[in-house]
Amino acid sequence: MDQLRAFIRAKRLSYKTEKTYCFWILRFIRFHKRNHPKTLTVIHVNEFLSNLVLHENVSVNTQKTALNALAFL
Numbered sequence: 005m006d007q008l009r010a011f012i013r014a015k016r017l018s019y020k021t022e023k024t025y026c027f028w029i030l031r032f033i034r035f036h037k038r039n040h041p042k043t044l045t046v047i048h049v050n051e052f053l054s055n056l057v058l059h060e061n062v063s064v065n066t067q068k069t070a071l072n073a074l075a076f077l
Contacts, residue, residue: 005026005030008026008029008077009022009026012025012026012076024073025072025073025076025077027073028069028070028073028074029041029073029077031052031070032048032052032070032073032074035051035052036051036052041077049071049074052070052074053067053070053071
């Protein structure tokens with residue numbers, strides 16, 4: 005996470021964006037039982053986003069934010 009934060013800061017993204025992206029990336033990693041993100045594939049991303057929609061009833065904008073964070077990762 006420290007490397008991710010440093011990379012976000014190097015890109016000069018806002019602090020709010022940094023917090024949001026870190027939040028979603030941590031949720032993604034925890035959802036997949038703390039597997040390293042390098043070992044996770046597009047299928048894992050789809051599972052995570054589907055879970056957000058089907059079980060947590062998040063809004064479309066929240067889904068987009070989570071997707072953007074994972075795309076950044």
